Amino acid sequence: MEIPIVLQPILVLLATAGIMPIIAxxxxxxxxEKARDVVAIAAFxxxxxxxxxLYQKIMxxxxxxxxxxxxxxxxxxxxxxxxxxxxxxxxxxxxxGLMVAIYSFRYxxxxxxxxxxxxxxxxxxAGLIGVAFSGDFFNLFVFWEMMCIxxxxxxxxxxxxxxxxxxxxKYLVMSTLGSLxxxxxxxxxxxxxxxxxxxxxxxxxxAEGAKANPFMLYFIMGTIIAGFGVTAAxxxxxTWLPDAxxxxxxxxxxxxxxxxxxxxxxxxxxxxxxIFNPSVFDYGTVLMIxxxxxxxxxxxxxxxxxxxxxxxxxxSIVNIGYILTGLGIGGYALVHYSAAAPEAAMxxxxxxxxxxxxxTFNHAIGKGLLFLCSxxxxxxxxxxxxxxxxxxxxxxxxxGTSFTIGLLALAxxxxxxxxxxxxxxxxxxxxxxxxxxxKLISIIMVVNSVFAASYYxxxxxxIMLKTPKSTIERVREAPFxxxxxxxxxxxxxxxxxxxxxxxxxxxTEATKVxxxxx
Amino acid sequence: MIELWQIYxxxxxxxxxxxxxxVASRRNMIRTVIGIEIITAAINLNFIAFGSRTGQVxxxxxxxxxxxxxxxxxxxxxxxSIVINAYRHYGTLDLRKLSRLRx
Numbered sequence: 001m002e003i004p005i006v007l008q009p010i011l012v013l014l015a016t017a018g019i020m021p022i023i024a025x026x027x028x029x030x031x032x033e034k035a036r037d038v039v040a041i042a043a044f045x046x047x048x049x050x051x052x053x054l055y056q057k058i059m060x061x062x063x064x065x066x067x068x069x070x071x072x073x074x075x076x077x078x079x080x081x082x083x084x085x086x087x088x089x090x091x092x093x094x095x096x097g098l099m100v101a102i103y104s105f106r107y108x109x110x111x112x113x114x115x116x117x118x119x120x121x122x123x124x125x126a127g128l129i130g131v132a133f134s135g136d137f138f139n140l141f142v143f144w145e146m147m148c149i150x151x152x153x154x155x156x157x158x159x160x161x162x163x164x165x166x167x168x169x170k171y172l173v174m175s176t177l178g179s180l181x182x183x184x185x186x187x188x189x190x191x192x193x194x195x196x197x198x199x200x201x202x203x204x205x206x207a208e209g210a211k212a213n214p215f216m217l218y219f220i221m222g223t224i225i226a227g228f229g230v231t232a233a234x235x236x237x238x239t240w241l242p243d244a245x246x247x248x249x250x251x252x253x254x255x256x257x258x259x260x261x262x263x264x265x266x267x268x269x270x271x272x273x274x275i276f277n278p279s280v281f282d283y284g285t286v287l288m289i290x291x292x293x294x295x296x297x298x299x300x301x302x303x304x305x306x307x308x309x310x311x312x313x314x315x316s317i318v319n320i321g322y323i324l325t326g327l328g329i330g331g332y333a334l335v336h337y338s339a340a341a342p343e344a345a346m347x348x349x350x351x352x353x354x355x356x357x358x359x360t361f362n363h364a365i366g367k368g369l370l371f372l373c374s375x376x377x378x379x380x381x382x383x384x385x386x387x388x389x390x391x392x393x394x395x396x397x398x399x400g401t402s403f404t405i406g407l408l409a410l411a412x413x414x415x416x417x418x419x420x421x422x423x424x425x426x427x428x429x430x431x432x433x434x435x436x437x438x439k440l441i442s443i444i445m446v447v448n449s450v451f452a453a454s455y456y457x458x459x460x461x462x463i464m465l466k467t468p469k470s471t472i473e474r475v476r477e478a479p480f481x482x483x484x485x486x487x488x489x490x491x492x493x494x495x496x497x498x499x500x501x502x503x504x505x506x507x508t509e510a511t512k513v514x515x516x517x518x
Numbered sequence: 519m520i521e522l523w524q525i526y527x528x529x530x531x532x533x534x535x536x537x538x539x540x541v542a543s544r545r546n547m548i549r550t551v552i553g554i555e556i557i558t559a560a561i562n563l564n565f566i567a568f569g570s571r572t573g574q575v576x577x578x579x580x581x582x583x584x585x586x587x588x589x590x591x592x593x594x595x596x597x598x599s600i601v602i603n604a605y606r607h608y609g610t611l612d613l614r615k616l617s618r619l620r621x
Binding site for chain 2: 153176180184187
């Protein structure tokens with residue numbers, strides 16, 4: 001039997017996770033413990049390969065689907081559905097997973113129980129890709145919880161220290177409450193439409209949406225925003241993130257910050273834009289306001305941090321704010337201007353949401369890079385305090401240079417990747433000249449960008465330019481397999497910055513799929 | 519005329535509020551976990567109530583509730599294992615003592 005192409009990326013990862021204990025036992029017997037790491041890396045590479053194949057097939061033939069079982073005629077069922085939007089996120093998830101697996105080869109070698117670590121990492125990425133490939137809320141919820149449970153256990157992986165345990169419990173309680181809130185919204189949606197399939201729900205909303213109780217519809221939208229917003233770390237639901245990210249091993253911090261919070265963005269945008277017509281329901285304004293509040297609050301909090309990973313965690317929240325604002329501007333333009341000028345409103349929306357998706361990619365590689373770099377520093381110097389790490393970049397030339405590129409990319413310095421996406425989101429905000437509210441939002445974003453650039457440069461100056469302290473006098477460059485993913489991600493930041501064209505095209509295609517038909 | 523499923527939906531909402539209150543007000547970590555489980559139960563009840571609205575059993579509601587019960591159990595298992603580790607570090611189950619992390 002041939003395995004359908006949409007299942008391949010997920011099944012490869014899950015199957016490898018399932019046989020990981022056997023592989024680890026065999027490897028231990030053969031006195032080649034590192035074999036399990038190589039198998040995990042190979043599984044990620046295979047999954048990435050099949051994702052690329054799937055991407056080409058979707059480009060050629062349109063969305064791919066595989067239905068396991070249906071709940072009766074015309075009801076839809078347990079459906080794996082991959083379109084451009086899903087595969088775009090899936091490739092980001094799997095790419096960062098691959099980098100993290102290569103990094104873990106040496107970074108995690110001091111820990112025990114690594115067969116479980118790799119199994120959980122594989123399940124985490126399988127869950128993430130599954131979330132991106134869900135055709136209905138049922139599937140989305142199952143893959144979502146798969147991802148959440150493995151990330152709770154990975155955050156608390158070093159359970160012999162108090163910090164991960166405390167942060168992990170906080171993360172577990174907040175994130176579970178968030179997913180349960182979203183599930184409550186799903187049950188309400190089910191009660192209304194009798195279905196959970198995205199396509200069927202969309203048909204239902206077009207046909208019956210006007211007749212349904214508007215209070216109930218906005219309640220459902222609220223549960224989707226707030227429920228997935230916990231994982232996306234939207235202010236005021238962000239408080240788990242600055243604790244969980246520093247407490248986790250650096251490889252997992254990169255995973256959480258690079259992709260897990262993006263899964264929240266993905267589910268939120270899919271749940272809203274795929275079902276509720278953005279030119280009828282005004283959720284864009286809500287997303288936009290939450291977005292700018294997120295940016296502002298997290299920027300102020302980031303200034304007060306002394307711990308390098310904590311500062312980077314707050315900077316992740318800032319960037320989630322940009323993505324939310326981009327999505328919000330798209331929705332706002334559609335709901336307010338599609339009656340007067342449908343074409344223009346749609347092009348603004350595609351510009352804004354495309355910018356948000358592009359920023360998702362840029363932040364995934366940029367923040368993945370920064371967390372892996374800080375992992376290199378922490379691994380070699382044994383501290384996370386910025387004051388202790390001063391000047392370490394001079395000692396670790398490859399990690400230091402990559403750290404510089406990552407910081408400049410996220411600060412939005414022109415030839416690097418982060419510049420373009422921020423520019424798109426801000427330009428989209430200014431593209432409707434006589435809308436004062438939108439202009440205000442964009443001005444807040446510009447002020448915050450400058451503000452954020454200042455503390456990125458401050459961090460850069462302390463890590464790279466200060467004279468190293470005597471405590472880190474003996475620090476050497478990290479091992480090759482730790483430096484390799486860092487350098488690859490840094491090169492990606494530069495290349496995407498200089499040639500943004502291909503990624504922008506894919507992001508625009510994905511946006512058109514998301515907004516298709518409205 | 520109030521139908522039976524409406525009573526169940528109202529009951530589920532009340533149960534969810536009980537669960538949220540339990541998570542928000544209790545200081546014992548195990549009670550927090552129990553609160554989460556109560557909310558899960560409330561949502562499952564909601565699904566079942568909506569699924570029986572037509573007088574027939576809807577297979578979608580049944581299957582999502584089965585899956586949700588399994589997921590709830592795994593979350594409880596992970597949560598309780600974290601609670602055990604927290605007890606080893608702190609010697610208490612009081613959430614107020616777990617405040618070494620800054621904001």
